[in-house]
Amino acid sequence: MNAPTGLDFASIPERIQSEVQRAIQRSIKGVEYFSTSGPTLGSTPKDVLHSRGTMNLYHYRPQSDEIYRIPVLIVMATTNRGYILDLVPGQSFIEFLLKRGYDVYMLDWTAPRPEEKSLRMEDYVLDFIPDCVRRVQQDSGEKDVSVIGYCFGGVLSLLYGSIFNDGPMKNLICFTTPIDFREMKLFSNFSDRRYFDVDRLVDSVGNVPPEMILSSFEMLRPASRTVSQIQLWENIWNDEFVKSYRMFDRWATDTLPLAGEYFRAITKDLMWDNKLFNDNMSVGGRAAKLANIKVPILHAVAEHDHIVPYDAAKHLITKIGSTDKEEVMLKGGHVSLVAGANAIKRLWPKLDSWLGKRSI
Amino acid sequence: MTDKINDPVAMWQKMVGEMEKGFNSFANQAMSSPEFSQAMNRAGGVAAGAQKQFGDLMEKYLLSMNLPSREQMTGIAERLQSIEGQLGEIKSMLSQMSAGSGAPQSGTIPRPPRTKRPPSDSGEQR
Numbered sequence: 063m064n065a066p067t068g069l070d071f072a073s074i075p076e077r078i079q080s081e082v083q084r085a086i087q088r089s090i091k092g093v094e095y096f097s098t099s100g101p102t103l104g105s106t107p108k109d110v111l112h113s114r115g116t117m118n119l120y121h122y123r124p125q126s127d128e129i130y131r132i133p134v135l136i137v138m139a140t141t142n143r144g145y146i147l148d149l150v151p152g153q154s155f156i157e158f159l160l161k162r163g164y165d166v167y168m169l170d171w172t173a174p175r176p177e178e179k180s181l182r183m184e185d186y187v188l189d190f191i192p193d194c195v196r197r198v199q200q201d202s203g204e205k206d207v208s209v210i211g212y213c214f215g216g217v218l219s220l221l222y223g224s225i226f227n228d229g230p231m232k233n234l235i236c237f238t239t240p241i242d243f244r245e246m247k248l249f250s251n252f253s254d255r256r257y258f259d260v261d262r263l264v265d266s267v268g269n270v271p272p273e274m275i276l277s278s279f280e281m282l283r284p285a286s287r288t289v290s291q292i293q294l295w296e297n298i299w300n301d302e303f304v305k306s307y308r309m310f311d312r313w314a315t316d317t318l319p320l321a322g323e324y325f326r327a328i329t330k331d332l333m334w335d336n337k338l339f340n341d342n343m344s345v346g347g348r349a350a351k352l353a354n355i356k357v358p359i360l361h362a363v364a365e366h367d368h369i370v371p372y373d374a375a376k377h378l379i380t381k382i383g384s385t386d387k388e389e390v391m392l393k394g395g396h397v398s399l400v401a402g403a404n405a406i407k408r409l410w411p412k413l414d415s416w417l418g419k420r421s422i
Numbered sequence: 423m424t425d426k427i428n429d430p431v432a433m434w435q436k437m438v439g440e441m442e443k444g445f446n447s448f449a450n451q452a453m454s455s456p457e458f459s460q461a462m463n464r465a466g467g468v469a470a471g472a473q474k475q476f477g478d479l480m481e482k483y484l485l486s487m488n489l490p491s492r493e494q495m496t497g498i499a500e501r502l503q504s505i506e507g508q509l510g511e512i513k514s515m516l517s518q519m520s521a522g523s524g525a526p527q528s529g530t531i532p533r534p535p536r537t538k539r540p541p542s543d544s545g546e547q548r
Contacts, residue, residue, distance in 0.1 A: 163538040257463040266470040285445035418540035
């Protein structure tokens with residue numbers, strides 16, 4: 063019975079007992095946490111189709127009796143590892159696609175080596191992606207390819223699609239892809255051209271270190287890391303919570319360095335001059351206007367995305383040249399949009415229903 | 423069952439959540455100012471400059487010790503990378519030639535047919 067003050071005296075002994083049990087469990091599980099490694103991630107069977115420096119092209123082994131005609135190439139963001147899309151069985155986007163009958167390839171990145179500091183935007187857009195698309199065509203025997211780009215992988219896919227607009231890209235799906243970089247307000251302020259000397263940084267360090275990339279992401283929500291550790295301690299008795307925490311924490315802290323020249327181009331062309339939004343972007347002297355893209359496009363954005371706010375992404379659909387285009391806003395954040403329980407019930411089925419009928 | 427409003431653990435969790443939101447919001451406001459950008463980049467610039475000076479000094483030291491510098495190691499790595507790239511190309515050409523000749527490729531897993539159709543409007547999943 064609740065007392066008028068709002069305190070339920072009858073339930074106090076029961077609650078104390080439960081909390082004592084959890085405290086004991088915390089101690090036991092806490093020792094386990096530090097003495098074991100987390101779940102194995104990215105274990106869906108795959109073959110490395112091609113590997114060149116920072117670039118890796120994987121082909122995932124089909125898991126259905128028949129597959130759609132058009133293969134799918136996923137272009138991962140250059141700051142992070144692709145296993146966010148292949149966490150563990152039952153929570154893997156890749157596994158979901160394979161079971162739904164897609165033939166899946168992924169362009170994933172490893173840390174650029176010091177000698178790769180000279181990789182430019184041209185290398186990514188005019189070499190790596192077209193090379194992977196060619197290899198997907200060769201491997202699958204199909205001339206059409208659907209492309210899925212996550213975050214900055216989406217930006218690279220847009221640049222590729224706008225330059226090779228009569229190429230093999232048949233469908234384009236972007237997840238949380240920014241095009242108006244002025245609206246990434248904090249990143250924009252961190253890289254304010256009056257104070258941020260990108261030339262000095264790149265000339266000094268070569269590749270931009272992953273700690274710097276990670277810090278800039280964490281600065282967007284400076285209290286969240288501490289709070290997540292408090293939450294971990296509170297829930298360390300809960301195996302499912304701990305498993306999920308370890309998966310996402312490992313991925314989030316496994317940030318990649320960025321090739322120096324590539325970072326210089328991102329800062330100057332996108333952060334400073336906002337060229338993609340202003341329709342004056344070019345890569346290697348080739349114009350990259352969003353209006354050049356005419357293929358069907360789906361853009362999925364997250365309602366609570368603190369990394370790519372909606373204002374930075376919302377103009378993509380209006381600026382793209384396609385007639386078959388759709389934006390879908392789903393509940394979740396930048397990562398929970400694509401991975402975890404939220405993605406399983408929201409984004410994945412939506413993507414399947416959109417892409418399936420365009421993959422024959 | 424304890425009402426969430428009266429549960430001290432739930433109250434604590436709510437308070438932590440609110441504190442997180444409040445602190446993030448406050449910090450975001452502070453970090454939006456040009457003064458923050460100036461201070462942050464000044465500190466970053468000093469660190470980058472110091473790193474460069476230290477690198478130059480270390481290179482001179484390694485030279486005096488008759489040891490290869492980072493730049494020389496990078497040069498070797500570049501050559502290795504070029505060899506790796508060429509090996510990759512040769513491997514790719516060989517697999518294409520092998521596929522063209524109709525010879526069975528070792529380790530090749532048979533692929534399912536590309537005949538999949540999307541589920542019908544009735545919601546049936548094939």
